[in-house]
Amino acid sequence: MKLRKLAVSLLLFAGSLPTAFAQGKFQWKDATSGGYSYRYVTDDPMKARFYTLKNGLTVILSVNKKEPRIQTLIGTRAGSNNDPKDHTGLAHYLEHLLFKGTQQYGSLDWAKEKPYIDQIENLYDKYNKTTDPAARKTVYHQIDSVSGIAAKYAIANEYDKMMTGMGAQGTNAHTWVEETIYEEDIPSNAVDKYLTVQAERFRTPVFRLFHTELEAVYEEKNRGLDNDGRKVYETMLAALFPTHNYGQQSTIGTVEHLKNPNLKVIRDFYNTWYVPNNMAIVMAGDFDPDYVIKTIDQQFGYMKAKPVKEYKPAPEAPFKAPVVKEVLGPDAESIDLAFRLPGALDTQSSLILGVLSSILQNGKAGLLDLNLNKQQKALSAGAQVLGLKDYSVLVLSGKAKQGQTLDDVKNLLLGQLDILKKGAFDESLVKAIVNNSKLAELQGLESNNNRATSIMDAFIKSRGANWAHDVSYVDDMGKVTKKQIVDYANKYLANNYVAVYKRKGEDKNIEKVEKPAITPVEVNREAQSPFLQKVAAIPATPVKPQWLDYEKDIQTAPVGNTNMMYVQNKDNGLFRLYYRFDMGSWNNKKLALAAQYLQFLGTDKYTSEQISKEFYNIACNFSVGTSTENTTITITGLQENFDKAVSLFEHILTSCKPNEEALAALKGRLQKSRADAKLNKSAIMKGVINYAMYGANNPFNNQLSQADLDGITAAELTGLLHELPSYKHTIIYYGPQSLAAAAANVQKLHTLPASFKEAPAAVKFSKTTQSANQVLFADYDMVQTEVNWVGNEAVYDPANTGIISLFNNYFGGGMGSIVFQTIRESKALAYSTYAMFISPDKKGERYSQIAYVGSQADKMNEAIKGMNELLNDIPRSDKLLETAKESMKQDIETERITNDGIIFSYLAAQKLGLNTDIRKQVYESIDKMNFDDVKKFHDTNIAHKPYTYCVVASGKKVSIDDLKKIGEVKTLSLEDIFGY
Template sequence: MNLIKKAISTLLVTCAMSTIAGAQQKYEWKESTSGGYTYKYITNDPMKARFYTLKNGLTVILSVNKKDPRIQTLIGVRAGSNNDPHDHTGLAHYLEHLLFKGTQQFGSLDWSKEKPYLDKIEGLYDNYNHTSDLSARKTVYHQIDSVSGLAAKYAIANEYDKLMAGMGSQGTNAHTWVEETIYEEDIPSNVVDKFLTVQAERFKDPVFRLFHTELEAVYEEKNRGLDNDARKSYELMLSSLFPTHNYGQQSTIGTIEHLKNPSLKAIRDFYNAYYVPDNMAIVMAGDLDPDQVIRQVDKAFSYMRSKPVNEYKAPVEKPISAPIVKEVFGPDAENVMIAFRMPGALDVKSNVLLSVVSEVLNNGKAGLLDLNINKQQKVLKASAGAMTWKDYSVFSLNGTAKQGQTLEEVKDLLLGQLEILKKGEFDETMVKAIVNNAKLSELQGLESNNTRASSLMDGFIKHRGKNWLTDVSFVDDMGKVTKQQIVDFANKYFANNYVLLYKRKGEDKNIQKVEKPAITPVEVNREAQSVFLKEVNEMPASKIQPLWLDFNKDIQKGKLGAADVLYVQNKDNSLFRLYYRFEMGSWNNKLLPLAAQYLQFLGTDKYTTEQISKEFYNIACNFNVSAGTDVTTISISGLQENFDKAVSLFEHLLKNCQPNEQALTAFKGRVAKGRADSKLNKGNILKGLASYAMYGSKNPFNNQLSQADLDGITAQQLADILHALPEYQHSVIYYGPQTLDAAIAAVQKEHVVPAALKPVPVAVKFDKIDQGSNQVLFTDYDMVQSEVNWVRNTDTYKAENTALVDMFNGYFGGNMGSIVFQTIRESKALAYSTYAYYATPDRKDARYSVVAYVGSQADKMNEAINGMNELLNDIPRSDKLFETARQSLKQDIETERITQDGIIFNYLAAKKLGLDTDYRKTVYSQIDGITFENVKQFHEQNIAKKPYTYCILASEKKVSVDDLKKYGDVKKVSLEEIFGY
């Protein structure tokens, strides 16, 4: 479960509510009745959202999208860390975790026998909460652990996940943030009754079982945050910006002190206070009948009783009169953040202006930061954006230094762009372009059920949906903003009233970790099923028939010179996506990725690089050149009405880009700094270790240019690569509203393909190595946790094994209801994140790999490794879980709809594996015939009692080399060996 929801700018949240038409529309609230229920809606709302308020105060918001036979569901509570008691921070987040543990009806073998133990545990935690003597606390915790083990004998771990997986739900998750707790499911459209039955029971009277092991998972989540420099910077920024408001004074995950002293009674009080219908909303977007669904929701949740909610009374923060300077230390790359406190979502006018100002500064193409800083390579990277909450918003400027540059210099450059904004030294026509690009985003956003549901829920959290009219008209309102208003807004809010935060490289001497308590593994009762689960599984559901791709019918083919054309028509809207796909990448030419990146800094004989960015932004189109290891893709996208302009402009750039030595010098410096920063990032290090384990010392991850090679590159070399690119073998892919012939003709006007194309250069080949004996690859990193990957390569790809591999992954370690997750996290509380799966290669001559992972506290590493090894060597049997995995896989296939240009890319992926048909059809036909014995035999042949390479990233201050030697020969791998430079 994600702790901090990804911040989405107001523009992106509301772009799905703008109008498609160029002329402004009339938006107003209307009321209508259908199916016996009255609802409100906004005229000209492209989502056609219906807003219902049930008799008990529960808000229900529905949006129909018939694209796929699935529905994105969100159940939201307007309560987060803002609402935590001051002496129990992190409580809302605790509760979110506990809402997955079941009720009296599910998650329990025998509630009458389980309850006395849970009551005793609650009392013991209350005692623990009020005990300060360390010896006495250990005694109480030992009692908690002992009684929890007895209670667990009556618990059914992960029964909620089994319920959802059994009905074909995907994306089971939840998150807590400052003003919200949101529960997420993506369900097949034929299981609405089942889904609502489970959710109504789930929120009726949740039981806080298996608490001490779940608490340990939260400890792990806290420790992961302590290893995350960005998280630490974020929290310090908020605490500095909001010295009295809970935005800054109560972190979502809570303080270490409060994590160590939880109160089940306080959690129950929080639930009773905030999980009430007046404070909750159910949002559903997708393939649904609103009249039927509202009846179902009303019936399922009618038990809820209206109850007033005491909302958080936000203090008024005193103005910041001078810069507040803070520092964060840690091992990751340095950067600088400048954050301003701004008006919140309820100040609609300011919110509109803030969104426009944010885009004027940074829109990815033509903003002040884009043109004046990023295009001119004055820093490694710079960005800006707004994070909008109910009471206040946060606007921040962010920058990373290039080689030889100080963070203070980066700060001055960022503030300099604010001065330009305040003086009005920007093109006023940019506002029109901002609106056009928002309308493009709207078309794209409407295709996604998740975007629809998230936008609707965001409106409920901020203002209970009452301002939906404002949200729907938001982009039109942006179009009314004048240059003078932007200047006035900037001068009003951007002064010396900011928090300046330097993230510096160095040891964090203040860091603490949540110590590991003594936990005895608890029962998970895998084979057990509640009566409730059986009843839900037996509820009738109409059958959804799977739809298979027929590559011969679903894709039209043509020729453009010597290039193949692959075509699928867009019959839904006016968007197009055009691709030139080359079967070559860095394995064919190490300079190709550099040339692709270099292009963004080049101009032509007619346009500067800044003018090209402006032109693309003005016509609301995008281009990108992406060079991977074995495929390079050029993409051009936007509105079909601007197709000719976009393609013509890109082709002109590619053919006529002029080598620029000054730009190359700056680019080389940025590449060198980016490479150095990458070596500071633990995620990249672990990824490199895994590649080393999989392929050996020479591997795809470290297939990099040496510093000498990088220094020797000339501007002409890179320009020549770009100019020559269309001469190599490639295919043309078009998805858009034009017919095939019209599309070919339109592309042909600009993209001239010779009669004979050059063959691609021979690629360097990377073969996976055999793991002949156990080995440990260790790299030292200053961190609280330890992270461990298991790697083992097995056989060459066999198409006939696909169904068996999918069944194994679904059962063994691919999701929250799997054997691995249940054992490592739910039973033994050894990790927050863990998985294990059999990785399928992407080409027919490549090999499978076994990949497993555990991220745990360093002092639990040995236990975590042993726990995973037990599972790798002996796969536990659970017939019930196996059947759930089977049904989940079948329903995933039944409700999956591969559409749009996804059809073409699915075809290309199948072709790479040597397939000429939709492999899902074969998998679907084989699923019912796969038995546990088949999976067990597969496990024994490929996984059990086999040698592995352990990739371990940890602080050598916290792990013992002698411990590492228990698992195999130890090799300490340097960063130079991992990264290749």
């Protein structure tokens, strides 16, 4: 089966199987249950049922009883491809507006609200057709005025409140070229509530609170202008598709079109594409499919089918020579080579392309893995497939190491393509690809999200018609021959690519979406529509929470002079084995480098490349990861290959040989990665926050100095690796073997010393105490301004866990929270904003308060003022508080900590000084808490406190004098932030 979000290699697979291969056990069959007919594919591990209701609505259901939750997706086969040429970004606008409510919810009084909504629609139509700048300002002032009146009748975020109240998680949506998908993860007892809300959501949507949401989309556009990766992606598509809408209409739209929205055109789009014969409801999780399909039919039967004219573009002309493009921006340089190929509907092409892309890169034994990444010939190299309906795209990507040009990297990438085209690869690699894909398939079946996303992807591309091919995909990969792969490569992968050079430099073509004048609107937090009350009253069978009993849920057995912690895998034949050491980078900065170095080392029996092939051939893997306080070795794969995998890893760890050439290359790549990190605004902000939290010496800049790095020898690093097992560690096993058998196996394979060495003392980092407001400023060439508030508070106390969770839910942790409603919904100051009280992960450490706003530079002062008002004075909403409490209860009731997660839950609890499942204590405290408790917590820990303001922005766009009004300003250099 082709699951959409599994492992790196499977992320690259596009499309489905050719009809010629879809034989044998994978066949479409018809069945009837509960009075409804459906189709299914034999031997489908998802057991997906495909229904088509009388009005054409597709419903696809996959039952998974692993936990009492359901991943739901409602999808429309329409995205930016379907935008009118003169209104790009429209599908995405509509996605935002379908969170604003209907005539039944989101309104205090629809009859009184409607005339103003109609007036706003007409004004936007007028605004869209007005070209004189002064006249446009006049019209927009009218829009702002009428919108303020209309908002008095609106209930902001009522959709989010209903979903939160029923225990939904991950409320979201996305628009792409061929799709718009609405996402919810709901408790299994909320089916009736969920379907009632969704049926109403698509019945009579009202495009209210539009001008503040419009500003949120402006902010989203401006964030994209600051994202070099997005600019590369859009440039690549535009060059690949000079006529197709994939390249000619960006999903978020042009600046000009964003400035000129038209609600009437958006309504026309909705009426055209949001029809049942163009939509699907997908649900994966714990439910009764007979009950669910009957309820969907009852709720969505009102929808009327309409003819849908699909987007049918003219074929793109072949490229006769490379097309070269350049993107400028502040982030690190890179190169992408993109080939335009047949689309996902060409199932034979997609099958061969899936295998071909995994031969190029599979994370272990692909050509790029072994010949470029393993040999460190570039900073990084990768391959991926973008599988769309009309065309697929194969992208080869790379970054240059020190002393290398992007053209050097391009030639290296094309060189591996030449090897592929000549057939200079081992045909047995295809078998290994199939085995690893089966492993990833087993892992992916555990996730409802993977199931639902894969099924929805099939609907978007083929209305589900190719599902039999998708199910047999992995099996049929093994039937692809070397000749087919080589012929395909030579046919499609010639001198016909688009090359996009991402270079460091100032992009002088950026056109920011300017801030319109917006008056804050009412959000009516306390209001509730009768519809919300009706949904809340729908009966729901209680789900009992399940608490972990660590003494019963985790078994232990002695292995040598340490213990093995054990949970049995009763679902499949996969194992995960961990060696968890009580030391990390705070004990020895060189540990992380040693862990990286291991992947480039061989032994007296194997080269580094042979090791990768050996693991890939047995569908197993290993990794060594170093955090601040722990180092963890992880070995995973099929239990049938447990002995081989563990023996091979033990041999590697104890017998790896120093390789001076590999170390020199690694040092060079590390230096380049460090330099690149200094060009990344996210890394810069992370460093500034650490500086605010801990001071000049902090966990983020606890790095090896250049002198330290230069002085490290290959023998020193291999020595660290060889002696690692001699330090104290715990063994963790999750797999199908019994405790006794697993312990005996590990005892046999894992060599332990008679006594453990003492780990080096760990460096200590203590959080600072803010005595006055301070501003830490980092200058970065960007359109937006990003601000984080940091304040360190009291020492961890488990008794506070419940109130902290409630405070975060109520105040600033979601789309229905006080912060989001005020900053984004009412004042339109940001696309993204939140405020959270962060608990430490270790006993004796302190809490921190973190708040965030990302806004246009010219709105920075307003955004800071708006957040400060909330930090100092928490608004009261009893209804919102009840919703937050109900959400907490639902989350805990339906959460199931399973598999090796049980062991890691125990280890996390132990680190906090706990020996029981603290969720039980939190759950029992929820009903006892009220607004006075939340306010007391806020006033004690948040209000009128000094904060360190972390500001990353362009010094050309923000005023340092404005920042000085907040507190003392300290401009941090990149050396201050990164420590090198």
